[in-house]
Amino acid sequence: GNSVTQMEGPVTLSEEAFLTINCTYTATGYPSLFWYVQYPGEGLQLLLKATKADDKGSNKGFEATYRKETTSFHLEKGSVQVSDSAVYFCALIQAINYGGSQGNLIFGKGTKLSVKP
Amino acid sequence: DGGITQSPKYLFRKEGQNVTLSCEQNLNHDAMYWYRQDPGQGLRLIYYSQIVNDFQKGDIAEGYSVSREKKESFPLTVTSAQKNPTAFYLCASSTRQGEEQFFGPGTRLTVL
Numbered sequence: 001g002n003s004v005t006q007m008e009g010p011v012t013l014s015e016e017a018f019l020t021i022n023c024t025y026t027a028t029g030y031p032s033l034f035w036y037v038q039y040p041g042e043g044l045q046l047l048l049k050a051t052k053a054d055d056k057g058s059n060k061g062f063e064a065t066y067r068k069e070t071t072s073f074h075l076e077k078g079s080v081q082v083s084d085s086a087v088y089f090c091a092l093i094q095a096i097n098y099g100g101s102q103g104n105l106i107f108g109k110g111t112k113l114s115v116k117p
Numbered sequence: 118d119g120g121i122t123q124s125p126k127y128l129f130r131k132e133g134q135n136v137t138l139s140c141e142q143n144l145n146h147d148a149m150y151w152y153r154q155d156p157g158q159g160l161r162l163i164y165y166s167q168i169v170n171d172f173q174k175g176d177i178a179e180g181y182s183v184s185r186e187k188k189e190s191f192p193l194t195v196t197s198a199q200k201n202p203t204a205f206y207l208c209a210s211s212t213r214q215g216e217e218q219f220f221g222p223g224t225r226l227t228v229l
Binding site for chain 2: 032036042045108
């Protein structure tokens with residue numbers, strides 16, 4: 001079945017450090033891939049997305065590239081800030097015509113990031 | 118402002134009582150979803166609805182019920198049959214199934 005695997009946290013970094021959060025997926029065909037961010041006590045916000053192989057999603061200094069050959073969608077940021085402290089979720093939507101999840105979001109378990117000043 | 122509202126933000130109930138969580142959206146989205154979030158387990162799909170008057174069970178529907186009488190509203194009832202109802206509940210919507218989803222702020226339910 002479809003699944004998403006993220007690196008386990010928590011991840012603790014100093015301000016201005018480089019961030020990588022690994023995400024790999026298992027799916028049939030060509031899913032769309034997403035990164036969501038959840039700040040403490042809040043709902044999820046879409047951070048970035050990519051809908052086909054080699055697409056790069058980017059937002060607020062974060063980037064992720066859809067790599068079909070390695071089934072990966074790793075999240076990166078060159079210089080993190082204290083305000084980036086949150087939980088990050090990688091997710092996919094299986095294309096409806098491939099059945100399975102019928103077009104619903106499949107989430108990884110989340111990676112908690114803490115950035116220290 | 119368009120968006121998704123969930124109320125209340127915090128909800129307390131006694132064991133054995135049914136409780137209904139509200140979810141309203143003014144984004145004109147056809148599809149709506151309910152998720153449950155527990156620490157360290159990510160999000161799990163409870164129910165989803167692709168269109169008014171229709172809904173399907175997700176991965177963990179037991180002990181929950183929903184209705185979709187209006188396009189804007191998708192309330193979730195946590196029944197006394199749900200063995201461990203204390204959790205953070207998130208509602209989401211999308212233009213249609215298979216498109217990116219937008220989330221509400223969530224309701225934290227605590228059963229005493």
